Each structure stands twice: as C-alpha cells, then as structure tokens.
Amino acid sequence: LHRRQAAASTGDVIGFLSFRNRAYNLDVPLWFIVVLLERPAPMHMPKQISSSYMNERGERTFLAKTFLFEIIVIATNVIGNYALKRGLVGVAIVESFSPFAYVHAMAHPWVASGIVLLICWLGSRLALLSWADLTYVVPVTSVSYALTAVAAAVFLGEAITVRQWVGILCITGGAFLVGVTFPNTTELPEEAR
Amino acid sequence: MTALLVLLTVIPGSIGDLLTAAGMKRHGEIKDWSGRGLLRLGRELARSPNIIVGIVCMAVAFFAMMALFSTTPLSFAAPVTAASNILDTIFAKYLLREDVEWHRWTGVSLVAIGIALISM
Numbered sequence: 404l405h406r407r408q409a410a411a412s413t414g415d416v417i418g419f420l421s422f423r424n425r426a427y428n429l430d431v432p433l434w435f436i437v438v439l440l441e442r443p444a445p446m447h448m449p450k451q452i453s454s455s456y457m458n459e460r461g462e463r464t465f466l467a468k469t470f471l472f473e474i475i476v477i478a479t480n481v482i483g484n485y486a487l488k489r490g491l492v493g494v495a496i497v498e499s500f501s502p503f504a505y506v507h508a509m510a511h512p513w514v515a516s517g518i519v520l521l522i523c524w525l526g527s528r529l530a531l532l533s534w535a536d537l538t539y540v541v542p543v544t545s546v547s548y549a550l551t552a553v554a555a556a557v558f559l560g561e562a563i564t565v566r567q568w569v570g571i572l573c574i575t576g577g578a579f580l581v582g583v584t585f586p587n588t589t590e591l592p593e594e595a596r
Numbered sequence: 597m598t599a600l601l602v603l604l605t606v607i608p609g610s611i612g613d614l615l616t617a618a619g620m621k622r623h624g625e626i627k628d629w630s631g632r633g634l635l636r637l638g639r640e641l642a643r644s645p646n647i648i649v650g651i652v653c654m655a656v657a658f659f660a661m662m663a664l665f666s667t668t669p670l671s672f673a674a675p676v677t678a679a680s681n682i683l684d685t686i687f688a689k690y691l692l693r694e695d696v697e698w699h700r701w702t703g704v705s706l707v708a709i710g711i712a713l714i715s716m
Contacts, residue, residue: 525651528616529616529620529641529647530620530626532616532617532620532621533620533621533623533624533625533626534624534625534626536617536688536692536694537613537614537617537684537687537688537692537694538684538685538688538689538694538696538700538704539700540617541613541681541684541685541704541707542681542700542703542704542707545681545707545710545711548710548711548714548715549710549714552714566713566714566716567713567714569710569713570709570710570711570712570713570714570715571710571714572710573706573707573709573710573713574706574707574710574711574714575710576703576706576710577702577703577704577705577706577707577708577710578703578707579703580699580700580702580703580706581699581700581703581704581707582703583699584697584699584700588694588695589621589692589693589694589695
C-alpha cells in the first residue's frame with residue numbers, strides 16, 4: 404500500500420517523535436504509533452471473500468477505508484474521554500444521584516464537546532463494524548487505552564510507570580498482530596456485494 | 597454487590613458489542629456516504645432491535661463500570677474491563693462465526709493483558 408511505502412523514513416522519524424514532559428522530566432516516545440501506522444498489509448484474504456466482491460483495487464480501497472475509520476474511532480475516543488475527564492474535574496460533581504448535577508455538568512463546554520466526540524466515536528465504530536469483524540475492531544481500537552495514558556502524561560503531567568509502559572507495549576504488539584489480519588473473515592451479506 | 601457490578605460491567609458490555617456488530621453486519625457495508633444516505637441509515641439503525649438493545653447494553657455496562665470504579669480499588673476494577681475483550685472474542689467466534697486465527701487470539705490476549713497493566 405502506498406501509505407506504507409514510506410517505511411524507509413521511519414527510522415529518521417522515530418528520533419523526533421518524542422514529547423518531553425516538563426513536569427516529570429520524562430521523554431514520552433511515540434514509537435508505538437509509528438509501529439501501528441507502518442504495519443505491513445494484511446497477509447491473506449480469506450477465500451470466502453470472493454474475487455467477485457473485491458478486485459485488487461477494491462481491496463486497496465477497502466483497507467484504506469478501514470484504516471481511516473480505525474484512526475477516527477481511536478482519535479474520537481481518546482480526545483472525547485480527555486475532554487470529558489477535564490470537564491468533569493472542573494465541575495466536580497458532588498456524589499449524588501440528583502439528575503440536576505448531571506444536567507449542570509453537561510452544560511460545561513469541555514463536557515459537552517466530550518459527549519459530542521463520544522457520539523462521533525459510537526457512530527464511526529458502528530460504521531467500521533458494518534464491514535470489519537468484531538474480533539478485528541476491538542483489539543485494533545484498543546490502542547486508545549495506550550494513547551490515553553500517553554495523553555495524560557503529555558497534557559496532564561501524569562507520570563507513566565514501568566508497568567504502564569509494559570502495558571503499552573502489550574497493547575501495541577496485540578493491535579499490530581490483529582492489524583495484519585484481513586479485517587473481514589465472514590461471508591458478506593448479499594446486499595453488500 | 598461487587599460481584600454484581602462486575603457481572604453488569606462485563607456481560608452487558610460484550611452483549612452490547614455483539615448485538616451492535618450483528619446489527620451492522622446485517623445492514624452490510626456502508627457505501628452511501630451522501631447526507632441523504634446517512635439520514636436513511638440513521639433511520640434504519642434507529643429501528644433495528646439489535647442496535648437499540650446493543651446500545652442500551654453498552655450504556656448499562658458504562659454506568660456499572662463507573663460504579664465499580666468508584667466503589668472498588670482500581671487494581672481490582674481495571675482487569676475486569678479487560679476481561680470483556682476476551683468474552684467479545686468468544687462471542688464473535690461462536691455466534692458471529694468469525695474466523696479467529698492465532699494472530700487474533702494472541703493479539704486480543706496481549707491487548708487484554710496490556711489494558712489490565714496500564715490501568716492498574
């Protein structure tokens with residue numbers, strides 16, 4: 404795929420892709436994003452996805468579309484959760500079951516934009532699920548957990564512990580492994596052909 | 597109480613994922629990205645029982661998870677949310693008939709371990 408042919412420059416880029424967290428004097432390498440963006444194309448297309456459905460060009464478009472939606476799902480999740488968290492810290496809901504506390508919190512701009520982004524997350528995830536397997540979508544979009552930890556380090560100044568780095572490594576490796584499989588392994592419904 | 601919250605987090609979460617995936621699979625790949633097409637899609641999805649019940653299940657799981665996080669230590673609550681990844685995979689394999697080969701099993705297990713480690 405064209406977007407993956409830039410692999411030669413990856414090594415040069417990695418060195419620059421790190422944020423310095425001033426509060427903790429900590430380098431936050433973002434190598435795992437590069438690993439995920441540069442993963443190789445899926446190894447094989449299952450036989451049941453017949454060639455009548457997809458020629459080579461169709462397959463390329465299909466994979467590019469899947470990749471684009473993965474990024475939208477991950478980004479809206481991470482940014483939406485960040486906005487929500489930031490807004491809710493500002494509002495400081497008193498622990499109560501009063502609905503007024505929630506309505507009041509929703510009026511906060513950070514909370515409102517968080518909710519809008521999470522609605523976008525739900526929509527893009529549903530769209531992705533319309534053509535990709537659940538066992539593909541769930542692990543691949545779990546990168547958002549890793550990015551949330553990194554976002555907390557970069558923007559909120561929270562430290563990332565060694566254990567969390569191991570977790571980020573596991574998530575990246577897992578998402579990479581799933582990402583090299585073909586997104587769809589089930590027979591497509593008639594009307595989708 | 598805690599056990600109930602764990603069950604309410606994991607099981608409706610996975611059932612919600614399963615139902616929304618089934619609903620979208622039944623609809624088929626979205627191809628019409630025009631405003632009118634998306635409007636029609638929205639109307640169709642709003643009438644689909646799979647999607648409605650699926651989203652309600654996801655909401656139940658979300659609020660149960662919030663309650664779990666506020667009543668138990670994080671080191672207990674976090675691995676619980678990772679377990680739903682594994683349950684999702686089992687549901688998808690046996691109910692959605694997805695072809696879950698070793699890449700995906702290994703991948704989803706690594707991701708589950710990673711989520712547990714990262715949020716503990």
